[in-house]
Amino acid sequence: MNGLMDLAIRKCDGAEIFSIEQNENSIRFEDAKIKYLQSTMQSGLALRLTKNGKIGFAYTKNLRSNEELIQNALSTLKGGVDAVFEFPRTESVPALNSYDPSIEQMNNAMMVDECKRIYQFMENKITGQLNITAGTTVTNIRVGNSCGTDLASRSSNYYITIMILYPGSGTGIHQSLDLKNFKKVDDSFMNELADLYSKGRKEIKTTGGRMKVLFLPDAMYTLIWRLQSATSGESLYNKQSPLADSIGKKIFDDKLTITNNPLDDNHPGARAFDDEGVACHELPIIDKGELKNYYYDLYYAAKMQAKPSGHGFKAARWGGDRISMKPVPTLGHLWIKPGNTEFWKIVQSMDRGIIVCGALGAHSGNIPNGDFSIGLSPGLYVEKGEIVGRIKDAMIAGNIYSVMNRVAAIENKNHVAYTGYYPAVLFEDINVAAKS
Amino acid sequence: MFDELKSILTKVDADYADIRHETKKETRITFNGKDLTEIGNNTTDGYVLRVIDHGGYASIAFTDPARHEQAINTVLQNARLMSSAAKQPVIFKKSPVIKDRYSPELREDPRDISIEEKLQLTRKYNDIIMKNEKIATTNVGYIEQARQKTFLTTEGTEIQEELVTTRISGLITSNDGKLIQNVRVAAGGSNGFGILRDREDDFEKRAGIAVDLLNAQPIEGGCYRAIVNQSLGGVFTHEAFGHFSEADIIENNRSMREKMKIGAKLGSELVSITDDPTLAGKLGHYRYDDEGVAAKRTELLKQGVLVGHLHSRRTAASFDEPLNGHCVAEDYRYAPIIRMGTIFMEPGKNSFEELLRMLGDGYYLIDAKGGQTSGENFTFGAQYGYMVRNGKIGAMVRDINISGNLYSTLSNISAIADDLKFSEVGGCGKGQANIRSCYGTPHLLINNLIIGGK
Numbered sequence: 001m002n003g004l005m006d007l008a009i010r011k012c013d014g015a016e017i018f019s020i021e022q023n024e025n026s027i028r029f030e031d032a033k034i035k036y037l038q039s040t041m042q043s044g045l046a047l048r049l050t051k052n053g054k055i056g057f058a059y060t061k062n063l064r065s066n067e068e069l070i071q072n073a074l075s076t077l078k079g080g081v082d083a084v085f086e087f088p089r090t091e092s093v094p095a096l097n098s099y100d101p102s103i104e105q106m107n108n109a110m111m112v113d114e115c116k117r118i119y120q121f122m123e124n125k126i127t128g129q130l131n132i133t134a135g136t137t138v139t140n141i142r143v144g145n146s147c148g149t150d151l152a153s154r155s156s157n158y159y160i161t162i163m164i165l166y167p168g169s170g171t172g173i174h175q176s177l178d179l180k181n182f183k184k185v186d187d188s189f190m191n192e193l194a195d196l197y198s199k200g201r202k203e204i205k206t207t208g209g210r211m212k213v214l215f216l217p218d219a220m221y222t223l224i225w226r227l228q229s230a231t232s233g234e235s236l237y238n239k240q241s242p243l244a245d246s247i248g249k250k251i252f253d254d255k256l257t258i259t260n261n262p263l264d265d266n267h268p269g270a271r272a273f274d275d276e277g278v279a280c281h282e283l284p285i286i287d288k289g290e291l292k293n294y295y296y297d298l299y300y301a302a303k304m305q306a307k308p309s310g311h312g313f314k315a316a317r318w319g320g321d322r323i324s325m326k327p328v329p330t331l332g333h334l335w336i337k338p339g340n341t342e343f344w345k346i347v348q349s350m351d352r353g354i355i356v357c358g359a360l361g362a363h364s365g366n367i368p369n370g371d372f373s374i375g376l377s378p379g380l381y382v383e384k385g386e387i388v389g390r391i392k393d394a395m396i397a398g399n400i401y402s403v404m405n406r407v408a409a410i411e412n413k414n415h416v417a418y419t420g421y422y423p424a425v426l427f428e429d430i431n432v433a434a435k436s
Numbered sequence: 437m438f439d440e441l442k443s444i445l446t447k448v449d450a451d452y453a454d455i456r457h458e459t460k461k462e463t464r465i466t467f468n469g470k471d472l473t474e475i476g477n478n479t480t481d482g483y484v485l486r487v488i489d490h491g492g493y494a495s496i497a498f499t500d501p502a503r504h505e506q507a508i509n510t511v512l513q514n515a516r517l518m519s520s521a522a523k524q525p526v527i528f529k530k531s532p533v534i535k536d537r538y539s540p541e542l543r544e545d546p547r548d549i550s551i552e553e554k555l556q557l558t559r560k561y562n563d564i565i566m567k568n569e570k571i572a573t574t575n576v577g578y579i580e581q582a583r584q585k586t587f588l589t590t591e592g593t594e595i596q597e598e599l600v601t602t603r604i605s606g607l608i609t610s611n612d613g614k615l616i617q618n619v620r621v622a623a624g625g626s627n628g629f630g631i632l633r634d635r636e637d638d639f640e641k642r643a644g645i646a647v648d649l650l651n652a653q654p655i656e657g658g659c660y661r662a663i664v665n666q667s668l669g670g671v672f673t674h675e676a677f678g679h680f681s682e683a684d685i686i687e688n689n690r691s692m693r694e695k696m697k698i699g700a701k702l703g704s705e706l707v708s709i710t711d712d713p714t715l716a717g718k719l720g721h722y723r724y725d726d727e728g729v730a731a732k733r734t735e736l737l738k739q740g741v742l743v744g745h746l747h748s749r750r751t752a753a754s755f756d757e758p759l760n761g762h763c764v765a766e767d768y769r770y771a772p773i774i775r776m777g778t779i780f781m782e783p784g785k786n787s788f789e790e791l792l793r794m795l796g797d798g799y800y801l802i803d804a805k806g807g808q809t810s811g812e813n814f815t816f817g818a819q820y821g822y823m824v825r826n827g828k829i830g831a832m833v834r835d836i837n838i839s840g841n842l843y844s845t846l847s848n849i850s851a852i853a854d855d856l857k858f859s860e861v862g863g864c865g866k867g868q869a870n871i872r873s874c875y876g877t878p879h880l881l882i883n884n885l886i887i888g889g890k
Contacts, residue, residue, distance in 0.1 A: 031689070038514070039510050041498040041500070234468075360815040373837035
């Protein structure tokens with residue numbers, strides 16, 4: 001990396017090198033049969049150069065020649081992308097405990113044994129089919145630039161997702177663990193999953209209408225995606241945000257506090273700096289319903305004449321090869337402040353309503369406008385405070401600026417969920433369309 | 437490259453092994469509104485090694501050839517672990533040994549066209565959109581991928597195949613200060629740069645739709661009869677039915693496998709669905725899959741009856757059904773999985789106008805906006821639609837998401853038009869992205885569609 005940097009800065013005004021090395025193992029069991037066991041050993045290097053007010057970009061998976069990569073980046077300068085920002089000088093960042101070295105002692109046989117143990121434990125508790133996905137990832141990232149920034153991060157991750165399928169479908173009740181190293185799944189975790197599954201076994205048809213809807217943590221991303229879109233510096237610059245000029249305004253129910261905290265190393269994936277070498281920090285997005293901050297990468301911060309907030313990550317909603325991506329404003333470490341009500345007490349408070357365990361089609365509504373319209377995958381139906389079955393053929397729809405102003409209750413603890421760590425949240429008066 | 441791969445394969449002490457090397461050349465040009473935000477050409481490469489040993493199957497993807505011995509050790513350890521953990525040994529269906537090199541015929545090879553010309557064309561289409569004052573922004577880009585794949589097996593197969601994909605596509609956002617709306621725009625294919633030329637009218641029309649949506653009414657949630665256009669019908673065919681024809685989706689799902697048995701009556705007699713990667717000129721075209729199996733036209737549903745599944749060598753053996761060459765990887769970062777190539781519903785006999793008359797009152801829903809399945813249930817969005825009264829197209833509607841059940845929807849297709857049309861760009865996300873996933877249907881008249889509304 002140092003040789004590449006030395007060569008690059010001789011040929012341009014500024015340079016930035018991002019490198020990543022990632023080793024992964026993943027395993028999947030379906031219906032107690034092992035389906036696959038696969039590994040990857042991937043690396044990559046991306047170079048951004050600035051010269052005469054323009055910025056160039058190149059990347060490679062195998063650095064065979066420094067000169068070739070630099071020439072490749074230089075050749076893109078003639079395209080004329082404006083270099084509207086300067087690379088940051090970040091001298092130091094907090095040391096995070098993002099890597100647990102004991103993950104190196106772990107092997108794939110341990111994951112196989114854990115999956116078999118879970119099957120044995122659940123065998124007499126459920127009638128549905130059980131699928132398990134587990135895996136490990138060790139990631140090394142380094143970001144350096146010609147202003148003297150040279151930062152490195154190492155992180156470890158062990159994850160496991162258990163899904164119990166309802167008969168005749170690919171839908172079911174699921175729950176995940178996301179840790180820095182291997183840990184056996186607790187009995188209570190499996191018992192809670194089996195209990196929720198059993199309560200939804202009966203298939204129910206009901207009429208639509210407006211009712212209470214409880215979003216489980218893994219369905220909350222439906223709403224969070226729309227908030228992420230609206231508070232991004234990219235959306236603000238592109239006039240795609242309904243929250244422009246709304247800092248300090250109350251936009252949600254005052255029970256809602258939503259924060260992005262990359263420094264929280266209790267969970268895997270903590271980061272002290274973003275993929276552009278800007279220091280990360282805790283950023284309140286919503287505080288008691290009030291919009292507190294937008295978030296930026298270097299490019300959109302410059303465009304909006306704002307301060308980079310340390311949210312420039314090489315990320316995309318549908319994955320992709322990180323090395324080939326340009327950084328974009330990204331909220332990757334979200335957290336919703338828990339409420340004070342136990343999960344089952346929230347369920348008991350519902351006279352009639354739906355529990356959304358998973359969302360189907362959360363990406364296909366009008367995200368910038370805050371609209372959502374999702375299938376239930378599955379949705380459990382609640383009457384008089386009890387789950388009476390799972391609802392068939394229904395959708396729920398709404399707009400987050402209306403729905404998230406009608407929070408009835410928030411669960412008193414957070415769970416690992418897609419896009420963050422969330423509690424279950426109960427909303428009032430949501431529109432349900434159903435084939436009765 | 438054949439020699440390098442052979443030298444790696446000879447070091448693999450297993451019952452079977454194959455290795456694929458890919459070089460991927462990618463060109464990207466992106467406009468966000470009036471700003472050019474990205475331009476460049478890049479080349480990356482990597483390897484995928486798969487082995488079967490004592491009935492255990494494993495794969496590894498790696499990028500650094502200097503680490504190939506570590507990769508071999510890891511994949512062999514994994515295969516042996518699989519062997520001890522699996523209840524049934526993995527067997528690959530016997531496939532003919534093939535030695536071939538294939539490059540599809542292109543109408544203008546994009547690699548022969550300068551990046552300046554690609555930038556000029558992309559800018560022209562973006563400018564057409566941005567000239568409309570109610571357009572807030574665009575995210576419109578040119579993406580070109582040229583993949584050179586080299587594949588070898590210990591059985592003796594040696595294949596080189598090129599896949600070249602181009603597109604100018606993206607999102608158009610309109611904003612009147614009170615409402616934000618968007619539509620997608622796409623031109624592209626796998627048959628050369630020529631398909632991107634002379635598309636000015638398409639980009640102008642899409643900008644107009646984005647603006648018209650600002651005055652459209654939200655659709656009322658409920659259960660309706662509707663005509664869906666080719667794009668939306670194609671997403672239904674791909675998402676709701678197609679994924680269940682993929683044997684790896686159903687193989688370990690007891691109830692789905694029972695429902696998707698060959699001979700099962702799944703839908704209306706009007707409905708026949710086929711997947712055919714051999715259709716040259718279509719986005720999903722390839723000659724060999726990433727297991728070295730020749731792609732075959734595969735009938736899946738014939739007059740409402742299930743007649744086929746899409747297979748890998750492993751599932752073809754376990755289902756005891758014929759190979760059809762549908763095991764494909766996104767690129768060198770992945771082992772292949774079962775994918776659709778070009779899936780389509782056979783055309784019917786009615787004209788679109790006849791479908792409108794048969795509909796009477798209902799909705800005409802247009803263009804897909806993403807879709808997702810979970811078991812037999814699906815949800816997908818429509819970009820816009822129109823109210824239909826007495827067979828006449830009326831006011832525009834927005835905020836349309838459809839949900840349903842595969843089997844009841846297949847049975848609820850009450851008429852099929854004669855105007856089959858295929859998609860130009862793809863984006864299936866079954867674990868790996870497949871930008872060459874192609875689908876098509878004619879216009880379809882469907883009863884009892886659940887629409888979420890607003």
